[in-house]
Amino acid sequence: xxxxxxxxxxxxxxxxxxxxxxxxxxxxxxxxxxxxxxxxxxxxxxxxxxxxxxxxxxxxxxxxxxxxxxxxxxxxxxxxxxxxxxxxxxxxxxxxxxxxxxxxxxxxxxxxxxxxxxxxxxxxxxxxxxxxxxxxxxxxxxxxxxxxxxxxxxxxxxxxxxxxxxxxxxxxxxxxxxxxxxxxxxxxxxxxxxxxxxxxxxxxxxxxxxxxxxxxxxxxxxxxxxxxxxxxxxxxxxxxxxxxxxxxxxxxxxxxxxxxxxxxxxxxxxxxxxxxxxxxxxxxxxxxxxxxxxxxxxxxxxxxxxxxxxxxxxxxxxxxxxxxxxxxxxxxxxxxxxxxxxxxxxxxxxxxxxxxxxxxxxxxxxxxxxxxxxxxxxxxxxxxxxxxxxxxxxxxxxxxxxxxxxxxxxxxxxxxxxxxxxxxxxxxxxxxxxxxxxxxxxxxxxxxxxxxxxxxxxxxxxxxxxxxxxxxxxxxxxxxxxxxxxxxxxxxxxxxxxxxxxxxxxxxxxxxxxxxxxxxxxxxxxxxxxxxxxxxxxxxxxxxxxxxxxxxx
RNA sequence: GGCCCCGUCGUCUAGCCAGGUCUAGGACACCGGCCUUUCAAGCCGGCAACACGGGUUCAAAUCCCGUCGGGGUCACCA
Numbered sequence: 001x002x003x004x005x006x007x008x009x010x011x012x013x014x015x016x017x018x019x020x021x022x023x024x025x026x027x028x029x030x031x032x033x034x035x036x037x038x039x040x041x042x043x044x045x046x047x048x049x050x051x052x053x054x055x056x057x058x059x060x061x062x063x064x065x066x067x068x069x070x071x072x073x074x075x076x077x078x079x080x081x082x083x084x085x086x087x088x089x090x091x092x093x094x095x096x097x098x099x100x101x102x103x104x105x106x107x108x109x110x111x112x113x114x115x116x117x118x119x120x121x122x123x124x125x126x127x128x129x130x131x132x133x134x135x136x137x138x139x140x141x142x143x144x145x146x147x148x149x150x151x152x153x154x155x156x157x158x159x160x161x162x163x164x165x166x167x168x169x170x171x172x173x174x175x176x177x178x179x180x181x182x183x184x185x186x187x188x189x190x191x192x193x194x195x196x197x198x199x200x201x202x203x204x205x206x207x208x209x210x211x212x213x214x215x216x217x218x219x220x221x222x223x224x225x226x227x228x229x230x231x232x233x234x235x236x237x238x239x240x241x242x243x244x245x246x247x248x249x250x251x252x253x254x255x256x257x258x259x260x261x262x263x264x265x266x267x268x269x270x271x272x273x274x275x276x277x278x279x280x281x282x283x284x285x286x287x288x289x290x291x292x293x294x295x296x297x298x299x300x301x302x303x304x305x306x307x308x309x310x311x312x313x314x315x316x317x318x319x320x321x322x323x324x325x326x327x328x329x330x331x332x333x334x335x336x337x338x339x340x341x342x343x344x345x346x347x348x349x350x351x352x353x354x355x356x357x358x359x360x361x362x363x364x365x366x367x368x369x370x371x372x373x374x375x376x377x378x379x380x381x382x383x384x385x386x387x388x389x390x391x392x393x394x395x396x397x398x399x400x401x402x403x404x405x406x407x408x409x410x411x412x413x414x415x416x417x418x419x420x421x422x423x424x425x426x427x428x429x430x431x432x433x434x435x436x437x438x439x440x441x442x443x444x445x446x447x448x449x450x451x452x453x454x455x456x457x458x459x460x461x462x463x464x465x466x467x468x469x470x471x472x473x474x475x476x477x478x479x480x481x482x483x484x485x486x487x488x489x490x491x492x493x494x495x496x497x498x499x500x501x502x503x504x505x506x507x508x509x510x511x512x513x514x515x516x517x518x519x520x521x522x523x524x525x526x527x528x529x530x531x532x533x534x535x536x537x538x539x540x541x542x543x544x545x546x547x548x549x550x551x552x553x
Numbered sequence: 554g555g556c557c558c559c560g561u562c563g564u565c566u567a568g569c570c571a572g573g574u575c576u577a578g579g580a581c582a583c584c585g586g587c588c589u590u591u592c593a594a595g596c597c598g599g600c601a602a603c604a605c606g607g608g609u610u611c612a613a614a615u616c617c618c619g620u621c622g623g624g625g626u627c628a629c630c631a
Contacts, residue, residue, distance in 0.1 A: 030631090031631095032630090032631050034631095064631060065631095066630090066631075132628090132629065135628095135629090143554085146554070147555095148554090148555055148556090149555090149627090174629055176629095192557095192558070192559095195557075195558085196557090197556070197557065198556075200556095201555065201556045201557090201627080202556095202627095203627075203628095205628090206628080206629050207629095208629085209629045210629065211629085213629090215628090215629075215630085215631090216630070216631050217631095220631090235625095236558070236559090236624085236625065236626095237625055237626070238625095238626095238631095239557065239558065239625075239626080240556075240557055240558085240625070240626045240627075241626080261558085263558085263559075263624095264624080264625075266624085268564080269563070269564070270623090271559090271560090271622095271623050271624055272623090272624075273624075273625080286582090287564085287581090287582070332565090335565065335566080335580090336565070337565090337566095338566095339565085339566055339567070341567070341579095342566080342567035342568075342578060342579055343567080343578080343579050343580085344579095345565095345566095345579080345580060362565095362566075363558080363559060363560095364558095364559050364560065364624095365558095365559075365623090365624070365625095366564090366565065366566090367564060367565075368564095368565095369564050369565065369581070369582085371564085371581065371582060372564070372565065372580080372581045372582080373581095374581090375580085375581055375582085376581090378594090382594090425594090426593065426594040426595085427592080427593055427594075429593095429594095457591095489590095492590090503590060504590065504591090506590090507590040507591080508590070508591065510590095511590080511591065517591095518591060518592075519591055519592040519593080520591075520592075521591095521592090521593090522590080522591095523590060523591080524590090
């Protein structure tokens with residue numbers, strides 16, 4: 001036996017861990033119904049889902065609504081929709097039930113009452129009759145004297161008689177935890193390793209309010225036990241809550257779950273926690289702004305209001321609305337704090353399930369970078385076959401009123417959608433990008449001209465209109481059947497030689513005349529898809545506009 | 554402030570536990586070039602980091618101590 005092994009200090013066994021059947025973890029995601037799904041929240045859900053489903057276990061969704069009187073159902077919908085969109089299906093929870101229900105904390109009051117009762121009986125908790133003001137006074141006094149504060153237990157009722165006395169004074173009791181005052185709480189965190197917290201720093205937390213309702217920590221511990229949760233995987237902000245939960249669990253005689261505290265997701269370019277309320281600040285960040293504005297443009301093209309309450313790159317709804325692929329969002333998210341090795345970046349759902357493990361989760365917080373998310377989106381989108389892309393893009397065209405809904409599969413317009421997606425393929429990174437090509441679906445007299453582009457390519461160059469006119473005459477020589485990209489290109493080359501001009505002198509003018517803007521996919525393809533009649537009509541409209549503007553000056 | 558956690562390119566990270574193969578690897582962003590009818594895409598190239606200071610060691614991003622910095626948490630919120 002090696003010497004250093006002999007010298008290894010004998011450590012007291014940490015708190016008993018739950019008897020593991022390592023085969024089937026049960027994890028849970030426990031959001032409170034706030035009406036939106038935060039990026040950090042989904043990542044927590046993802047990791048929980050991966051641990052459970054990667055090892056043949058169950059992923060449970062539980063709603064922490066102990067404090068909500070609002071419309072829970074309504075505030076819950078965006079969360080459920082978001083999880084479903086991403087494919088993070090739950091095995092037990094709202095809308096599907098399960099054998100450990102109900103899955104709303106507001107409906108599990110009886111379980112909590114029993115737990116409180118037991119805590120009271122065993123002396124792990126006590127009735128307390130301090131008013132909130134009295135407690136605040138104590139705390140402030142301690143603060144003034146710069147000493148650590150602990151509740152004095154002055155209004156603790158140790159006996160039934162004391163309770164009656166306090167109540168006779170008109171006081172209403174809460175139930176507090178009777179926390180240990182010395183020693184250390186030790187637990188093994190799956191991500192952080194051994195964590196030690198002195199009990200002396202813990203308060204006698206309230207677990208039941210004066211109105212009889214119960215607080216989060218109690219509910220959470222009781223539920224985790226009854227739902228047989230094996231791994232509590234949650235955000236780091238709960239790390240310092242863990243000792244009190246361990247205390248509750250042990251006092252109740254529950255085996256402990258394993259804990260894993262994920263580093264939180266930080267703001268772009270800083271170490272602060274990502275918050276949905278700081279949208280304005282994040283917009284100062286160029287990458288963030290770029291992603292947001294691209295999204296905003298899509299919403300505007302759809303005629304949807306841009307509501308900062310719901311349309312915000314900090315929330316998953318944003319990505320769904322704009323047309324990201326769930327695969328891309330998951331791929332980005334899984335790498336936010338986790339990695340497999342030094343090079344693998346592409347993870348499908350199946351690959352994540354196969355490879356994910358908590359021991360490769362990073363301990364430091366990770367900044368959210370929407371530009372990198374976009375890069376993943378681009379990669380995933382490149383792999384989507386044409387027919388599927390058409391399917392993704394269609395709802396955007398329909399909502400914008402550019403294409404009827406439903407669209408007959410064999411209608412000429414269906415063919416056009418396909419062509420546009422085909423030619424614009426590299427330019428469509430999110431489904432909503434199709435709306436950049438709205439001009440391909442608008443009437444020849446309706447599509448708008450970008451003023452700056454019109455100015456630059458048609459108005460300002462002295463010869464532009466004349467050349468355009470001449471080129472239109474050449475185009476007229478082609479029959480509708482001859483109106484093909486290759487033929488048009490040939491024609492233009494001849495045209496350029498004939499007039500001894502550079503191709504740039506005509507091609508930009510044609511593009512702006514026909515599309516209304518200076519950017520787009522291949523011009524010859526654009527003309528082909530538009531067809532002879534539309535092309536000529538649009539050029540005539542542009543020439544007319546040039547004339548109007550010139551004479552108007 | 555107490556307690557807890559964290560600290561590798563601007564960002565996500567690999568490497569750290571088992572010190573040399575690290576003149577620190579990959580990706581995003583950025584910059585430059587090629588391609589080109591525009592803008593993208595694509596291809597090629599470039600910039601760029603071990604928070605700091607002490608130890609231990611022949612050798613430290615890796616081990617130890619300290620400092621600094623950042624964050625979380627301290628509710629009759631979740």
